[in-house]
Amino acid sequence: MAIDHEVRILTQDEYPLWDTLVMKSPQGTIFHSSKWVKTCAELSLKKEILYGFFRNDNLEGGCSVYSYKKYHLFSIAESNASMTPYGGYILAPQESSKVREKEHISKTIISEINKELIKKFHYIKIVNSPGISDIRPFVWNRWKPSIYYAYFFDLNDHIEENFSKNVRRTIRKGQKLDITTKKENDSDLYYTLYCKTYEKQHLTPPVSKKFLLKMINFIISNNLGEMWIARTPTGEPAAAEIVIWDNKFAHRWSAASDERFKDAGATTLLLFEIFQDLFQRGFREINLMAGNTPHLTKFISSFNPRLVPYYGVEKFFIF
Numbered sequence: 001m002a003i004d005h006e007v008r009i010l011t012q013d014e015y016p017l018w019d020t021l022v023m024k025s026p027q028g029t030i031f032h033s034s035k036w037v038k039t040c041a042e043l044s045l046k047k048e049i050l051y052g053f054f055r056n057d058n059l060e061g062g063c064s065v066y067s068y069k070k071y072h073l074f075s076i077a078e079s080n081a082s083m084t085p086y087g088g089y090i091l092a093p094q095e096s097s098k099v100r101e102k103e104h105i106s107k108t109i110i111s112e113i114n115k116e117l118i119k120k121f122h123y124i125k126i127v128n129s130p131g132i133s134d135i136r137p138f139v140w141n142r143w144k145p146s147i148y149y150a151y152f153f154d155l156n157d158h159i160e161e162n163f164s165k166n167v168r169r170t171i172r173k174g175q176k177l178d179i180t181t182k183k184e185n186d187s188d189l190y191y192t193l194y195c196k197t198y199e200k201q202h203l204t205p206p207v208s209k210k211f212l213l214k215m216i217n218f219i220i221s222n223n224l225g226e227m228w229i230a231r232t233p234t235g236e237p238a239a240a241e242i243v244i245w246d247n248k249f250a251h252r253w254s255a256a257s258d259e260r261f262k263d264a265g266a267t268t269l270l271l272f273e274i275f276q277d278l279f280q281r282g283f284r285e286i287n288l289m290a291g292n293t294p295h296l297t298k299f300i301s302s303f304n305p306r307l308v309p310y311y312g313v314e315k316f317f318i319f
Helices: 012-024 034-043 099-120 165-176 187-199 209-221 266-280 294-301
Strands: 005-009 047-055 058-070 074-078 088-091 123-127 144-154 180-183 225-231 237-245 250-257 285-290 306-316
Touching (some): 012 034, 012 058, 088 099, 144 294, 180 266, 187 225, 209 237, 225 266, 250 266, 285 294
Antiparallel strands (some): 005 047, 047 058, 123 306, 225 237
8 A cells, every 4th residue: 555645854945834834734833843943942052953743745744842962862853942931742733623533644644753762862751832632642652741831812902891890909919010011122131130030039040141042032033022020210120021922822931020110010011011012013812931940830821811731742762
């Protein structure tokens, strides 16, 4: 029986083909795009690999992973990386409305790519975007599942009506204290606030200054996002946000603040202003993330977002 499909690693010449699939796929996000994966891989000293599932020369699905060696011996593949919450599988939109047919197509693409991953790596960890809700093709083959959460917020022209009373009160407080918000691009200032954010938790920043500044430059120079800063009346930076986007929705990629101004309402006011700006520019949804960090969930949940699960799987072959 003739095989009508092929699974292979895409060459860089085929990255535009991959990016077209990312834009069309219900699961595709900025974190799947070839530029993001390649840039993040280079800064993390890893190698980007984009697997493609082709049927009759048409790219119908794929999987993005970062690969590296552990102890110079074991081959590792992971779909998430520093400041990249997920990646993994994307599937072309399916025209069929029949559940059985759609599940068969998805299962075939995932299973066939998994076969290639298993041939190459000793350990594989895939954290898929929220668009992948069916992980049975993994679980039925004894992959270990895990669950993560993100907060999604719907943007509209009366968003404040959805906020808790405490959020509305905090916004008014920030306004009364003359906190100002503005789009700015100051990477060094952002890194200073970023370090202060972790210092107050007695933690070391999870990424280096070089990594963060280069990623910010990549985001801004490619028009993939923007930086916002909230300042006190004297001009001191109180809070900052970096928002990124793709053709589906916006993402709250990174946030930082100065502990000295925690009671000024700067972060809350800043988010409110960002929400309004995004809506006016045509965005209807933002992924606020933060669903997996206990001390952040209390703050983010006060905006009354939707809690959305997304799923990870892993497979061990040596460890």
